[in-house]
Amino acid sequence: MLPEAAHHHPAGLAHQFDNLEQQKEAATLGMWAFLTTEILFFGGLFMVYTVYRSSYPDAFAAASHELVVWAGTVNTAVLITSSLTMALAVHAAQLGQRRLLIVFLLLTMALGCVFLGIKAFEYYTEFVERHIPGLNYDFEPKYFRNAQLFFSLYFLMTGLHALHMIIGLGIMAFMLWWSVRGVITAEYYIPIEISGLYWHFVDIVWIFLFPLLYLIGRHAH
Amino acid sequence: MSTVLLPPRHYLNDGYGVRSWLLTRDHKRIALLYLAGVTFFFFIGGAMAVLIRLELATPPGDLVTDETYNKLFTMHGVMMVFFFLIPVIPSVLGNFLVPIMIGAKDLAFPKINLLSWYIYVVGGLFTLYALISGGLDTGWTFYTPFSTVASTTNVIPAALGIFITGFSSILTGLNFIVTIHRMRAPGMTWFRMPLFLWSTYATSLINVLGTPVIAITILLVAAERVFHFGFFNPAVGGDPVLFQHLFWFYSHPAVYIMVLPAMGVVSELVAAGCRKPVFGYSFVAFASLAIAVLGFLVWGHHMFVAGESVYSALIFSILSFLVAIPSAVKVFNWTATMYQGAVSWETPMLYAYGFIGLFTIGGLTGLFLAAIGVDVHVTDTYFIIAHFHYIMVGGTIMGYLGGLHYWWPKMSGRLYNEGLAKLSAGIIFIGFNLTFFPQFVVGYLGMPRRYHAYPPEFQVLNVLSSAGASILGVGYLIPMVYLMWSLRYGRLAGSNPWGAVGLEWTTSSPPPTENFTETPRVTWDAYEYPASVETDVA
Numbered sequence: 003m004l005p006e007a008a009h010h011h012p013a014g015l016a017h018q019f020d021n022l023e024q025q026k027e028a029a030t031l032g033m034w035a036f037l038t039t040e041i042l043f044f045g046g047l048f049m050v051y052t053v054y055r056s057s058y059p060d061a062f063a064a065a066s067h068e069l070v071v072w073a074g075t076v077n078t079a080v081l082i083t084s085s086l087t088m089a090l091a092v093h094a095a096q097l098g099q100r101r102l103l104i105v106f107l108l109l110t111m112a113l114g115c116v117f118l119g120i121k122a123f124e125y126y127t128e129f130v131e132r133h134i135p136g137l138n139y140d141f142e143p144k145y146f147r148n149a150q151l152f153f154s155l156y157f158l159m160t161g162l163h164a165l166h167m168i169i170g171l172g173i174m175a176f177m178l179w180w181s182v183r184g185v186i187t188a189e190y191y192i193p194i195e196i197s198g199l200y201w202h203f204v205d206i207v208w209i210f211l212f213p214l215l216y217l218i219g220r221h222a223h
Numbered sequence: 224m225s226t227v228l229l230p231p232r233h234y235l236n237d238g239y240g241v242r243s244w245l246l247t248r249d250h251k252r253i254a255l256l257y258l259a260g261v262t263f264f265f266f267i268g269g270a271m272a273v274l275i276r277l278e279l280a281t282p283p284g285d286l287v288t289d290e291t292y293n294k295l296f297t298m299h300g301v302m303m304v305f306f307f308l309i310p311v312i313p314s315v316l317g318n319f320l321v322p323i324m325i326g327a328k329d330l331a332f333p334k335i336n337l338l339s340w341y342i343y344v345v346g347g348l349f350t351l352y353a354l355i356s357g358g359l360d361t362g363w364t365f366y367t368p369f370s371t372v373a374s375t376t377n378v379i380p381a382a383l384g385i386f387i388t389g390f391s392s393i394l395t396g397l398n399f400i401v402t403i404h405r406m407r408a409p410g411m412t413w414f415r416m417p418l419f420l421w422s423t424y425a426t427s428l429i430n431v432l433g434t435p436v437i438a439i440t441i442l443l444v445a446a447e448r449v450f451h452f453g454f455f456n457p458a459v460g461g462d463p464v465l466f467q468h469l470f471w472f473y474s475h476p477a478v479y480i481m482v483l484p485a486m487g488v489v490s491e492l493v494a495a496g497c498r499k500p501v502f503g504y505s506f507v508a509f510a511s512l513a514i515a516v517l518g519f520l521v522w523g524h525h526m527f528v529a530g531e532s533v534y535s536a537l538i539f540s541i542l543s544f545l546v547a548i549p550s551a552v553k554v555f556n557w558t559a560t561m562y563q564g565a566v567s568w569e570t571p572m573l574y575a576y577g578f579i580g581l582f583t584i585g586g587l588t589g590l591f592l593a594a595i596g597v598d599v600h601v602t603d604t605y606f607i608i609a610h611f612h613y614i615m616v617g618g619t620i621m622g623y624l625g626g627l628h629y630w631w632p633k634m635s636g637r638l639y640n641e642g643l644a645k646l647s648a649g650i651i652f653i654g655f656n657l658t659f660f661p662q663f664v665v666g667y668l669g670m671p672r673r674y675h676a677y678p679p680e681f682q683v684l685n686v687l688s689s690a691g692a693s694i695l696g697v698g699y700l701i702p703m704v705y706l707m708w709s710l711r712y713g714r715l716a717g718s719n720p721w722g723a724v725g726l727e728w729t730t731s732s733p734p735p736t737e738n739f740t741e742t743p744r745v746t747w748d749a750y751e752y753p754a755s756v757e758t759d760v761a
């Protein structure tokens with residue numbers, strides 16, 4: 003190893019790496035590889051959705067009509083805003099602005115909680131309106147059978163998305179703790195950046211879920 | 224040979240307590256943890272195979288009931304596929320070798336590497352518990368609607384166990400991809416990498432791209448059982464065949480997760496055993512990637528009899544034939560490497576010969592199955608069983624054992640008993656062929672898989688197969704004994720007992736914790752053997 007590199011050992015550099023640059027590239031590539039698996043994970047669900055949507059378009063449109071569209075719309079806006087605050091948090095971390103970083107992380111987490119709150123309200127509404135297959139279900143007789151597929155997919159897809167949001171909130175809480183403790187510096191901001199990648203990904207999944215579940219065929223019914 | 228000494232400091236004496244193993248981040252120790260894990264699950268799966276072959280020694284179902292038999296072959300399949308064949312070479316040999324072969328100190332994410340071992344163990348024990356406490360009778364394929372509606376066995380716990388274990392595959396694959404991209408030593412370009420790394424890389428791509436699909440598929444099955452969602456239930460308009468599409472989208476590529484690493488091992492063994500560069504290096508390297516890509520496009524060949532349309536069946540059939548091209552490129556290139564090489568008859572090379580022969584038979588019978596007409600005739604017969612055991616056992620396990628013998632001196636610092644090793648390689652080869660070749664015949668004659676009783680006219684072939692299985696079992700036990708024995712009593716290996724090239728042979732045996740005393744600088748291509756050896760023989 004180069005002697006100067008051996009002497010200067012920056013904080014946050016793991017022993018298997020030569021320098022922070024290599025570590026940053028590895029962490030970023032690792033997160034992208036992980037997000038690729040996530041795409042295929044949700045991809046399987048989108049495939050199932052596409053198959054049944056094209057098999058039973060009318061039942062899906064009728065079932066879609068039952069969702070609380072204003073709640074979905076508000077949630078979309080909430081998540082897009084949280085992506086903005088997340089991006090600002092990454093920016094603040096790069097510049098070493100610790101207070102700003104903490105503020106933006108808190109804002110991102112708050113918006114994430116708002117999203118989950120609205121989602122919980124929606125689930126409650128679906129329960130009251132008897133839209134939960136296998137648990138509490140009823141629907142107009144014409145579409146009684148096939149609408150179950152829509153609602154099953156709705157709950158599984160949004161449920162897995164919400165689970166990813168909860169994991170994201172956990173990561174953000176961790177990042178907040180690191181930021182408060184001063185682990186995150188202008189030199190070592192990789193954790194914030196790759197956590198941000200994850201957060202944006204979870205948002206993008208919602209950007210696909212929202213039109214597929216709430217909007218398509220809404221007016222046809 | 225001058226006297227060889229163990230290096231004073233190496234990864235095995237860098238800490239002794241239980242904690243130093245269970246909390247290690249050293250990829251070499253994690254490789255040994257995996258070695259313990261896969262060996263454990265291999266013998267569990269093997270014990271089930273013994274019971275299956277015992278039952279099939281006689282035509283009537285006299286040893287176990289049909290229900291128990293269903294559980295036995297399910298347990299055999301689940302254990303062998305998910306907990307042995309898929310992890311075995313990447314997790315044991317890959318973990319040990321990937322950083323060393325590229326001149327790195329460790330994998331990119333050592334903590335994640337340890338985490339993936341824990342996930343593997345937890346998933347494995349969870350599944351084992353599910354299989355023992357009540358059993359599972361769906362076969363390792365979990366076909367719907369039987370698995371979602373009809374089966375009364377432990378589908379949910381087994382599904383969860385496999386789901387959990389999937390994360391260990393994903394994390395290992397992710398770790399290898401990042402390590403190979405970002406951690407190569409100065410001068411170690413992509414085209415100087417040993418071919419084992421190319422095949423490990425291709426395998427990791429499948430792990431990362433395919434495993435999440437089986438994860439969501441299995442989650443759908445579990446969700447359907449718990450919440451009665453009906454994704455695959457015709458009663459609400461669900462389609463059971465959709466499950467098969469999702470399942471085979473992963474599970475066909477999974478065959479390449481099993482066999483690609485073995486191909487990588489064989490490339491290393493052939494080069495070292497012939498003292499020559501592998502013929503057509505870049506062809507072999509790209510063949511690995513081609514197999515990984517094509518592997519994702521052929522899943523429909525499992526559904527020729529499942530109501531697939533004629534047109535998709537045709538396309539899947541043609542694409543399946545195409546996989547033969549990169550596979551054949553490899554076989555021909557290994558053979559061309561041996562041509563006029565100083566071919567050795569040491570144990571690792573015996574396994575390489577075994578691999579090439581058995582993989583060729585398995586691969587060629589795969590072409591029979593890619594042809595729709597033949598496939599319809601032999602679907603769900605022992606012909607299929609024989610075919611995929613030639614690939615998975617004849618291919619993967621031969622490659623694994625060859626690699627384990629080749630790198631054992633590096634891993635342990637000691638040599639095993641060569642005579643016993645050759646003997647057991649011979650026993651395994653004979654036992655394997657005696658077990659599975661008769662199954663091609665009995666399958667072609669029409670004996671279906673997954674039944675515990677069969678007509679008396681099939682008994683001769685089944686007895687041959689059962690006899691072969693007991694020989695094979697002995698063959699697998701012998702290496703356990705002499706490899707363990709060598710740990711204590713084996714002669715010291717020295718850093719390069721085979722006289723092979725490759726970074727792993729430039730460091731001590733066993734290697735130090737950080738693999739090299741200083742970061743290597745690579746100025747040579749893979750397999751640069753001195754030309755003199757070659758001309759001497761010619």
Ligand SMILES: [Cu+2]
Pocket residue numbers: 474475478521522524525
């Ligand atoms: Cu296949």
